[in-house]
Structures are given as C-alpha cells and as structure tokens.
Amino acid sequence: MIQAILVFNNHGKPRLVRFYQRFPEEIQQQIVRETFHLVLKRDDNICNFLEGGSLIGGSDYKLIYRHYATLYFVFCVDSSESELGILDLIQVHLEVVFFIAPKVHYILQEVVMGGMVLETNMNEIVAQIEAQNRLEKSEGGLSAAPARAVSAVKNINLPEIPRNINIGDLNIKVPNLSQFV
C-alpha cells in the first residue's frame, strides 16, 4: 500500500499532498516538513530510499523519492510495494503531470487510487485525462467563456508570475519505462 504521496519544492512548500490514511492537518504539515528535511540533506547521487520516518508508519514503511529540478516527489510505501517499481511509477506520474494542484490531483487519481496503484500504462492514463478535459470544456461552454477570458487577461498583465512552475528544464526521460509497462 502507498500511504502518502508528497510533492514539494526545493523550499519545502507543498505542491501536492495526498494522504491515504487520515492525519489531522497539522500532523500532515509536520510530516511534510519532516520529510522535506530528511530528503533535503541527501545528495542527488545517493540512493533514493529512506527508512522509517518517525511520523509516518513504522519500520515497515519506506520513503521512496525522486528529485527533479525544483521538485521532490516522495512516496511513502509499505513492504508490499516494490522499491524499484515505485521509482518507475514516479516517472509514469511525472510524464503526465503539469503542476497545477487540482489537475495533478486528477491525474494522480488515475494513477493511484486509495493507496493502491490503479494504472501503470501511460497511454491509458493520458487517454482518460484527455477525455475528462474534453468533458470539462464541453460543460464550460458559453457560461465559462467570460471567466476564462478574464483570467487570460490577468495572466497577460502579470507576466512575472509563473503560469506555474517552470517545467521547461525538467528533463524527463524514461529510458526503462517501456520494460515496465
């Protein structure tokens, strides 16, 4: 089982926090902070596994993380998950991710559900998400148009505000994904 998925940036600001076990909000924040401090002090060229954070889980749990440019992806899993498998899964998730919190959530929902891996086939995930986006657009129709226009204008006026996190420099290459899927 996956117990939690955390995405935060290099400063520890959460970008996506998903717990599959109930923790009160303040504990959640504490876990994010603790995890951030744990992964922060690790070099990029050392292994991606961490044993037993004190807050989450027990000895059975492992933190498996990847660091991409400005973001840390951390999965907290128990021994029923394969370590290398989860690392590959983070790649899978990344491939379909743009970093707008709710959208990431919708995408994540297609990959992991209730703590269990739902789908590992990237094409399948992308297809489902695109279908849902189409559905959203069609529902938006006339009534959503003005709002979209306003927000477009807002964004033009404030160019320095990142449309979101710059992912241009993310070099997402998944060489061994094909074996996996």
Place this chain on the structure above:
Amino acid sequence: MALKMVKGSIDRMFDKNLQDLVRGIRNHKEDEAKYISQCIDEIKQELKQDNIAVKANAVCKLTYLQMLGYDISWAAFNIIEVMSASKFTFKRIGYLAASQSFHEGTDVIMLTTNQIRKDLSSPSQYDTGVALTGLSCFVTPDLARDLANDIMTLMSHTKPYIRKKAVLIMYKVFLKYPESLRPAFPRLKEKLEDPDPGVQSAAVNVICELARRNPKNYLSLAPLFFKLMTSSTNNWVLIKIIKLFGALTPLEPRLGKKLIEPLTNLIHSTSAMSLLYECVNTVIAVLISLSSGMPNHSASIQLCVQKLRILIEDSDQNLKYLGLLAMSKILKTHPKSVQSHKDLILQCLDDKDESIRLRALDLLYGMVSKKNLMEIVKKLMTHVDKAEGTTYRDELLTKIIDICSQSNYQYITNFEWYISILVELTRLEGTRHGHLIAAQMLDVAIRVKAIRKFAVSQMSALLDSAHLLASSTQRNGICEVLYAAAWICGEFSEHLQEPHHTLEAMLRPRVTTLPGHIQAVYVQNVVKLYASILQQKEQAGEAEGAQAVTQLMVDRLPQFVQSADLEVQERASCILQLVKHIQKLQAKDVPVAEEVSALFAGELNPVAPKAQKKVPVPEGLDLDAWINEPLSDSESEDERPRAVFHEEEQRRPKHRPSEADEEELARRREARKQEQANNPFYIKSSPSPQKRYQDTPGVEHIPVVQIDLSVPLKVPGLPMSDQYVKLEEERRHRQKLEKDKRRKKRKEKEKKGKRRHSSLPTESDEDIAPAQQVDIVTEEMPENALPSDEDDKDPNDPYRALDIDLDKPLADSEKLPIQKHRNTETSKSPEKDVPMVEKKSKKPKKKEKKHKEKERDKEKKKEKEKKAEDLDFWLSTTPPPAPAPAPAPVPSTDECEDAKTEAQGEEDDAEGQDQDKKSPKPKKKKHRKEKEERTKGKKKSKKQPPGSEEAAGEPVQNGAPEEEQLPPESSYSLLAENSYVKMTCDIRGSLQEDSQVTVAIVLENRSSSILKGMELSVLDSLNARMARPQGSSVHDGVPVPFQLPPGVSNEAQYVFTIQSIVMAQKLKGTLSFIAKNDEGATHEKLDFRLHFSCSSYLITTPCYSDAFAKLLESGDLSMSSIKVDGIRMSFQNLLAKICFHHHFSGLLKLWPRAAQEVVERVDSCASMYSRSIQGHHVCLLVKKGENSVSVDGKCSDSTLLSNLLEEMKATLAKC
C-alpha cells in the same frame, strides 16, 4: 434563465479563482496568514451564494488551503453540495475536496450515501469513476456496508475503466466492512482472469494486499497465480505476484519447490531490474522456507548471490542499496555463500552514501564467525578512526559492540582482545555511547571469570589515564566507562597489581568533576579497594602501611562529602565515619581487616533481564489491591519534575579532551615496542617458529615444547588489539598443529591394528577453541519462573478482521446488504432500514430454494474438498520442464461429481508419484503419514465392531486396541519451552544405520515475533555426537533451516551417532535465535536436555511367534523382571502404552492368515518383541495380576534390559 446564468458568470469573473489565490499568497509573503484569513472570509461569502459554479470555485480554493495545512472541515456540507452538482467539472472538485478532508469523524458523511450511489450508477463513466476514486479515500464502515453491493455490480461493468476502479476499491470496503469479503471474493477471483490487463492488475493488487496480511487463507489460489505468473507480461503484475509468493512459501514448502524453476528462468530472462530484484527476493524466501536440501539448492543460492553482487557493484546507488538489503536475507540461512563476498561488502563501508554504509554494517553483523571476527572488527576500527560525522561513528561503535556481543559472545575466542578493543574505543571523543562500552566491560568482566584479572589491569590503567576525566562533564559521554572501570577494580580488587596506586587514582581531586552517579560508584568501590589493601597489609604485618592507607582515605574522602550530588554525599559521609572508626581501632592495634572485608563478602551474580517479571505472584497476593486507601491524586505527579530534570542534565555542553593524552599514549606505545624488542620471551609474529616447523617434513617426530598459550599473555601498557590479532593467529596455528599431531598419533594406533571407531570426527579449520576457558556465567532466574505468554497482538489491527476462511462455502445469510430504491421517508434513517430490506428480499428466496439448499450445501462441501485436493495435487506433482503445468480450472458446481472422482484418481496417482519420486524429505512425509494413520486408526476404532481385525500395513501402528478407545497420544515429548518457542522432540532409530538415531524437533513459535537465525548447539558426549554439516566444528551451532512466523511450527531433523546404546543418556543443548517484531530484534536462547532413553534405540520390529519361541529357547538371553503395583488401567491399554512408548510389538502369527498381527495374549498375559538399532533382541512377557503388572524381559544385553525395564516401570507407574 440563460441570462441569469450569464449574469452569474460575469459576477463570478471578479471573484478570485485558484490561480489568483496562489498568486496572491506569493505576493503576500510577509503577511501570508492575514491574507489567507481574508481569503477564507471571501470563500465563506462565496459559499453562501446559490450559484453552484461560485461554490465549486470556493471549494477548489479550500482544497488548496487544506494542502497548506488549514482546517476546512467547517465547509464539509458545502463540499457535499458541490459533489452533488450535475456537471462533471464541479462534481470532480467536490469529490476531490471530500477525499482530501473527509474522514470517519466527519458527521455529514452519512448524507453522501445516496449521492454516491447515484453517481455510481450514472451513465457517464467519469461520474462513476470520480465517485469511486473519492470514496476510496473516505469510505467509512457505514458507507462500505451500504454501498458494497453497488460496487460489486460495478465489478462487472462493461467499461474496463470502471471495472478496475471498482475492483481496487473493494479492498477498502473489505477493510471497513469485513463481512463483505466472503460474498465478494468469488467475483474478485474472476477478475484475475479479466481480459483487460488493467483490471487484472487491480485484482492482483487487491488479493496481494489481502494475502499479505493473512496468507494462509489464500494458499488455494496459488495455482491460479502460478498460471498468471507464467503467462503475464505486465511487470507490475508480475512483481506483485512474485511478492505474494514470497509471503506464501513459508506456509507451504512444496510451493517453493515448484517456484524455483520459473523464477530462475525469469531471473535469467528479464531485463527489468525491478522484476529481477523481486524474483531474487522470492527465491531467497523459498530457499529459507525449504527445510532440507534439494538438488539445485546451492545452484539457486549461487545464482541469487551472483545477481546481487552485480546489483551491489552497479553504479546506481539504488541498486546497490537493494542488493545489500537482499543479501542480508540470504545471510540468515546461508551465511557461507555471502561470506565469500566479504571484500565487496567491506568496500561498501567506504561508500559516500550513509544508507549504504549502514546496510553494509548490518550485513557484517551476520557475517562474522570465530575465524574472521578479529579481522572484521579491525577493519571497522580503522573506519571508526576515519569517520567524520559523529552519528556515523557512533553507529560504527554500536555495531562493533553488537557484532562482538551477539549471541552471548559466541564468536569471541579471545576476550583479552575484546577488552582491548573496548579500551581502544574509549579514545573516541564526543561519543554518546560511553554507557554502551561501560555496560560491555561490566558484562564481560562479570560473566567471563577467566578474564577478570586482565580486565582489572586494563581498568586500572583507564582509571589512571587522565583523558577520560577530561570529558567528564558530558553525560552518557565517554566518561561513562569510568563507571565500569571503577566498579570492576573495586569488585575484583584481589586481581589488582598495584592496588595502592589505583586507590590513589580513584581519590584524585579531579574525580569530583565527574557526573554524580559515577562519583557514587567511585566512593563505593574505593572502600572495596581499601578493604582488600587493608587485608593485604595486615596479613603482611605492615601495620604502618595499613594506617597510611587509612590516613589517605581520611584525607581524601571529604572532597566527596562536599559533593552536590546527594547519593555521593550520603555514601561518602557514611564511609568517612566508618574509616575514622577503623582509624581509632588501628591506633589501638586491633586487627580490623577481616571485619572490613566481610562488608563486601559474597559474589554478585548477573540476573536475567526478565527475571523480575517472571517471579510468580504468590498465591493470595493481589498486586492491584490498595494496601492503604489512596490519599489524593496529586501525589503521583511529584515524580515528574525529576524525570525532566534528568533529561536536561544529559544535554550539558561537552569539553574537549586535552591533546596531551594522545602524545602520552604515543610515547607509551614507543616504549612498549622497545621493551618488546628487548624481551627474549616476547613472541614476535615473524618469522613464526611454528611456521618453520610446518615447512619441515615429518613434523610429528620433532619434540615440540609445550607452550601454554591459553594462559593470558600480558601485554604491557594499554593494549593494542592488533597485537591480539597476530597472537591469535599464532595460537590458532598452534592449535591446528597440535590437532594434526594428535590425529596422526591416532592414525598410527589404527595402523597397529586396533580400530577404535569407524567414524573419526573430522576437524575443520573452523574448529577454533577459545583461548580462555570461557566460563560464561549464565544469568540467574527465579527458581519457579513462569513461562510468560505475552500475546502482543494488537487487538485493534484492522487487518485481523480480514482473517477469514475463503474456502468455506457461502452460507445463505452471507449476502451483501441489497438496498432497494429508497423513498424519502427511509432515507432519513439509512442505517435502520437495511436489515428490514434484507429480510424482505430473503424470505421469498428461502421458500423457493429450501428444498435445494441441502443439496447445494453438499455440493459446496464437495467442491471445497476438491479444492484442497487440487492444491495438494498441484503441489505434489513434480514440476514439469514446461513453463506452466496448467492447473485444472476451477470446475463449476455442475461438474462437481465427475470432477471429484477424477480428482480422487489424480490424487492416487499423485500419491504414487510421490512415492516413486525420491522425495527429498522422506522423514517428514513419514511423520505426517503416521499422524494421518493415527487419526484414521482412531476413527476406525470407533466404527468397527470389536473383534474385526485391521490389516497391519505398518508395524508402527500395531497394538492399537480395537475394543477400547485410548486418548490420542503424541510420541513427541516436551523438550523445553519459554515465552517464544516450544520445543518438542521425538527420537527415532533406523535399521539402516546401526548407530544412528534421528531426532525430530518440532519448534513452535508461540510469540508474536518472527523467529529467525535459529541455531541449535548441542554439547556432544563421548558416546553421542551430533552429525554436523561438513566443515563445521563441534562448537558451532547447527542452523535450523527455517524461520518461524508467529504461531507457526515446523520440524527439523538431526542425526546423532551413538556408540553404545545400552545406557540412557542426556545431552545438553541450547537453541539460540533472534526474535524480531516491530519494536526490534532480540537475541534469545533456550536451554534443553535431549534425553536418549534406551527405548528410543528400539525399533518396532515384527516377529513371528515361532521365531520368538526359538529365541527364548536358545538360552543366549539374560533375564530380568519388574513388578509394578497399583495399576488400574485395562490390560489392552497397558499393552498399547508399552507398544507406543517403548516401541514394542506383539507377535505375528502364521495363522489364521499370513502377517496378521495380534498381540498374543492368553488371559492376562502377553508376549512382545522388539529389536534395538544395534540388533539386540528384546523379548517381554507382560502379566497382569490384580492391580499389578509384572514384566519379565529377556535380552541379549543385560544392561540394556535392566535399563529398559526401569524405563518401562516409570511409564507403568503413571498408569
């Protein structure tokens, strides 16, 4: 209407959307909290509006705020409103917010039931999907019960997108509503073979999660999974299945055998590292579970170790880490194959990655043997010197101590070396493990008596050196070792070389800078030392010297009296008064030494850590009852501030030890080297005199002067452990030479013609006797200690509820609650109407099916039996070379009759095959068979009328009385037990080997921990030796070839060689093991005594009555008899007991049919026969009188007979 909507949208465009919120938070870095509270106010306004789009936008923003740590539970109702929006866009926002913030304590969650049900049955697959996803996060027991049936239906949805989600969510439903597991399981199982790979993967996922918690319930699915494993190409699925097999194999070793080959193939063929790694892991699990060797056993281990070596050598740190992790699993059962990669693992100690270094350290822990311990520790010591961070250095320090002290210092052959290692470790600055080193020093000095002299000399040196005092302010720092040093020097002061010097060292003014608890020990031990000096002086008649010592005490003790520490102060004042009193007596020339040393007479023995707990509560003592009525509640709080105070004390700033110490040490080292060079008696490492002997031919003819190296060698000054490494090598070399010599002598003797024994035990290099006579004092336990049965299982474990037998046929009552459409009235009380609806729906069904019910039940039972047989059959066939031995598909109920007979046939075949095939574990099988037969016999004895004769297939079973029932008895007798493990054993002789018996030991894990690394060490006697694997020594334990998960028992068999069987004998042994649970692992051991009775050397052998008569007439047999009174048991039972416990059998008659076996019995008189493994005949005539039994025996060996009869007497006396 349309206008109104557009107007709403225009209003809305001036509201903040999520992007605005995120942007706003970034722009208000200084007053973020204020800005957010402002936003929350706006959101609250928005939520009050009717427009659902505005609400959804607000909820979307709340979801973001929740991520930042803000509580949004107050908006739960609004979230539900958004969930029930008709548009997917809004619905999705609502469900997302719910999945992030709802939990079992959310009270409005019960309002969602109908909404979710509606969404689940929505025509849009995405509505359904989003509802399933959301529900998976916040499902409650109520929701699970109410919606289980709806989800069940979705498992057969046409769209795979829905199917896979429905399958996956079932796991959550099972967790919350365990009753749903059995009804839903058949469909879940179906999904394992779904055409869509996603659905299949989901089903595998769910079953793997279920099986991981309660593997035994899922054993019957093994054939199906096996088929999937050999056919699937989805690596994710493969990994899951392979992991599942890893959990199943400990329960069914036969499964493991079947798995080895396909797994090996996968290991060879796959290019995916993740899959390779999991395959290796499962192969390891299989190898661990197999209790006895199989042909390609070592090949598989080699393969695993090789692959892991590749992983460890990889530049990818992740692979390296995992390689080491898996290696440690192999290590537990096959240490030898890992040990050959020691170089690689030592290399990992230099890795820049701390996780990897720690893993490597873990591995080293298990890799040590008597042979390489010194070398490994030496390596570690160099790392200690190099290590930069104190955390890693401390980790190294604890590991060194762990490695050396494991299983009762099993691997230490030279305790002098160990003490010097400990002393070397005291030079670490700034460590926080001073107390660990101190504990080790104390433990070794107390428990290894032979080392005390050496330890005392080292400890006095420590007390003398100043550097430890320098770091004295830090609690738990290195100064803690002074605690041990002071105690050891005081307690064993008789071994001190210069007690006076040590006494002065302990009374130095700087001692008062030490932490209080150490000073207290100083004060106390100063007196012990003083007492022994006094004794010495007085015996030598030096009255002046004695008075001088007293004066020293009187002068120095006041510094402790002034201590701020109460304990120190109190002890010091007490002792000061005592010493003053002694001074007065001394002035009068009164001898006092006797009385002073009487203060410290007697030895302190170590007490087992659990001893206190195991003291039985005396009868009539209620520990919970109040002795006096409690006064008030506030009293108990008084202790708390004290504990806080202690905590604070630990974090005092530390001081740096002075550099001068290092120089001083270096100087001493130089001096020592000089001294060694000039000392003609100092044995230098090269050129070794022994080596020269070895090189010259005919070593044994050269008279070798015996140098008794087992006498502790005095190494001057502070010891350097390296020296011991050299010395130890030499010592071992010598030992070997001596042994060779002895062996040759023996051979010569043999040549002269007198063969002593056919089997000389071969000694290997591993056979290294420890240098000191290691007299490890065992820890004391209270006399009538209770075996504590702690059941640590967590009653709140949610997975426990899912421990459900899935093979049992479904009862009619086991149905998921089906809910009809609710009308508005019932929806108000959703919980109450469930049972009502259920009843309604059940009644008509019952009427319809009543007559069919019984039939169906029968069929189901048959099906179940068949399933069990299927599994057996599947497992018992030899694995064919082809990838899949296609398991029979589960037959539907219609085919049941046919299938059943078929299965029976198959089983017979399988049985036959089994016997044809050379089974690797014939003994185990036999044992099982015996059990079966025993129960069969029991059943038959119930059914058959008296007088009917049972065919005697196996002589073992004879003597079972047909007329009367005997309580089933086990030939396994209790060997030893404690709270972790229960050992029972059975000793069986075999006719093939005339001097061997097999001891079958059943180990039952009765704790909640996993027991691993079990080792059996038995102390051989002259007469009985344990057969050990090649290359292991008499002192090495023999590993038990399995691990025991909680509650599991397994049998291990060991062969013993017995020379003379005429006497009973006992062998002492110890089972050592590691008990591992969530809280950590502990080393435990259990002592036992193997009792080889004379009866255990007997083998039930049938004898024809005429041969029996001839034997009696021959006159070669000596005779003896016993009589036991007060027996009330019936004669048949009595005979049965003799047969069962003492391996006798009745006589076979040639009449009425050949090989019909009856105990020949005339009235109350029976003849019985047995044979020993060495061919002694034993004949018995058992006669029953009134309340007594007499047994006359005749045997070819009179000692054997009398011993046998004694044993029999004991058995009969219990009747």
